Amino acid sequence: MKKSFLKIASLAFLFVLLISCDKDFNSIDSDVIGDDNIDLSVREVQNLVAFTQKTEAVQSNNLPINALGIYHNPKFGLTKAHFVSQVELGNENPSFGYNPVIDSVYLYVPYFVDSRFTTETNGERIYSLDSIYGDPETGKFRLKVVENGYYIRDFDPTDNLQTAQKYYSDEKSTLIDPFKGSELLNDSDNPAQNNQFFFNKKELYIYKTNGSGQYVGADGQVLADQNDIALRVIKERKAPGIWLDLKESFFQQKILNATASGNLFNNNIFKNYFRGLLFEVEEIAPNQGALAMLDFSKAELKILYKSSAEPTTENPNPARSRKEFSLKLGYSASTSLRNNTINLLEHTISPAYQAGIDAAGTERLFIKGGSNGSVAYIDLFGNGELETLRNEVATQNWLINDAKLSFYVDQSDPNGMSNVPAAIEPKRIYIYDATNNIVLLDYTFDASTATKIKNNKLVFGGILETETTGDKKGIKYTVRLTEHIKRILKVDSDGNYADNVRLGISITEFINISSSTTYINRLTNQQGQLPLASVINPLGTILYSNHPNVPNDKKLKLKIYYTKPN
Structure with missing residues (x-):
């Protein structure tokens, strides 16, 4: 009796250990x-x-997670994962102030990370990345961000708008490409943001600036050498992710200069006016690349600009201040974010x-x-x-x-x-x-x-x-x-x-x-x-x-x- 009890107790203990x-x-x-x-x-x-x-082709719109990049599997073939998303106004019918001028525009999309960080050298933190296939640092490819010109519908017109629209992984060439823009939006001089893009494991820094967007030192004074990174003060650390400096003139015209047109009145109007962003990938060399799974609903798309109150007789030269305006992209079923997206997957079998x-x-x-x-x-x-x-x-x-x-x-x-x-x-x-x-x-x-x-x-x-x-x-x-x-x-x-x-x-x-x-x-x-x-x-x-x-x-x-x- 005692021996049977011990066997049963041992079995129960090991089972609890297994599931916990x-x-x-x-x-x-x-x-x-x-x-x-x-x-x-x-x-x-x-x-x-x-x-x-x-x-064959799979339905790939409004996925909870989306792939971006190039992945070569010697057994199964080559996958190129592109992505297109509608964009929302952070605030509908915004007011940007008098004579707004963009300082910068950036996009940040965090990667999935395995841990807080794996190593730290001279204050620089290196993370272990999750859900990236291929070598994240040597698997370089070209990344192009352009304006999307195809309107991604909510409902299917062939069913009298009674059912949700389905889009499939193979529809890039037939639906998206004929309407895409030709202006490169990630036009930074840094090749790691476009022609030599890779999934960097290093954390990202946002540096402290004054109200005019100039970098300042620990004493708050404007740095004499704005290009010396060593002198800057870190204001915010971000986990590794895609960081793209986007073309200022495009967003000046498309967003800040469009308030009088009424196209920014609400997001229904805005999504037809500005139909979103298309992320395209290209090989640099045959069978080279890496592919990441990303949650674009966690992305930050911010416009940093300067403006002032409208001049008056009493105050003809009002002070200009630095402000920011957020746009949203990606789809999330668990929140109110309802930007339609499509993961466009090209697979050469x-x-x-x-x-x-x-x-x-x-x-x-x-x-x-x-x-x-x-x-x-x-x-x-x-x-x-x-x-x-x-x-x-x-x-x-x-x-x-x-x-x-x-x-x-x-x-x-x-x-x-x-x-x-x-x-x-x-x-x-x-x-x-x-x-x-x-x-x-x-x-x-x-x-x-x-x-x-x-x-x-x-x-x-x-x-x-x-x-x-x-x-x-x-x-x-x-x-x-x-x-x-x-x-x-x-x-x-x-x-x-x-x-x-x-x-x-x-x-x-x-x-x-x-x-x-x-x-x-x-x-x-x-x-x-x-x-x-x-x-x-x-x-x-x-x-x-x-x-x-x-x-x-x-x-x-x-x-x-x-x-x-x-």
Whole structure:
């Protein structure tokens, strides 16, 4: 009795430790359940029906997170991620004062960072960046910001404005390009802001100035040498992010000089007058670049200008003062920010990836996010194994304790493809009910959280297990399907089995995002659904299926742990 109690207590302690773990880790595939010391039986189901489905162009407007940059994956091809957003007035019908003149205009978009900062040298802080694919500092590319001339609609006119407008990842050349401006707005002399752009890990500084915009020293006096950065006083530190000095003359004419026209009266009028900004990317050299996931709703777009009150007889020369005016871009479903956006994704598919997609029913499953991506599907029934197990559960009253589905990563070079370093292997996959495009019960029941949001729902799993030495390549992904398997193997109180649904497998960027979106085949106009979080992740992985040619220890496996009654 005492020994049994200790076993149960130890198991409970380890399970609580597992779900409460709040640190980086490689594996969720605990061997506690199924240990030889605990009287459980295991049934391994291998003959599952699994196949890959290409997703083509994907709906990419008003995403919670957007990609910007260039990412080359030697297995899957080249992705170029452009972005277009409407812009809002911070204050409608603004008054800029008498004879306003712009000092400067800047755009700041923060990156996701892993920690506060990793190193500090001579007061300069270097951060570890998250959600950037490729080398952030050597992966340089050209970044162009121009005026967007296409009006991004709220509602679909082909449906009498009854449904929200859908825009797709492949519509840059057909919808956006014919109306874009030709004037380069990020025209700084600093090449890191345009022709040699890169994702800088260093924090950003805003320096102290006087009312006229001149830099001042620690004593508040104007610096004699305005170009000597060492003499400036740091007023504000900002986490690493995109910083672009924008063309002053454009915003002088477009914003400050437009008050009398009525185009700044409210945001409905303004969004048609100024239809937003387009961020375009170009390669500097073949296969060079990096790509970042960004929340543009957190961006700062500020106009710094000088103006005064209108002159009067009593005060013919009123003092001019420095002021700022904010514009807003990006879309956020959680706030009142409703600027329509589109992530425009160009993906040049590699011949090897195309061959893998075309070779249906082969040894591998190709899973890729973004545009021209792919998901995999699994049918649990149809091969006889689960049908037999269902009968045994019913006739022998077995108790289902746990169920885990494991996918092994193909680390070889199939079809002559190059190995992809472990650093760019997707960190997580997501399994869902693909019949109804909803989450599984195991996803819903898992309320575990972590400091890093991407590691939430730890028990549900899907996080990549990697090697501990060498290149630390990906080994496998494991997802728990205990509640789902229980309901399809055991009858409910009414004597019915839960519906046998098709399972979908996709890449995910954020596990907390569980909604679906649309993909479309332009040749057939056929549409389908896929997880939204797959659209906002450009990575891909190749997993082994259960084809007879796959080594037994690498095959797709469903392990079901159960207890037989005494």
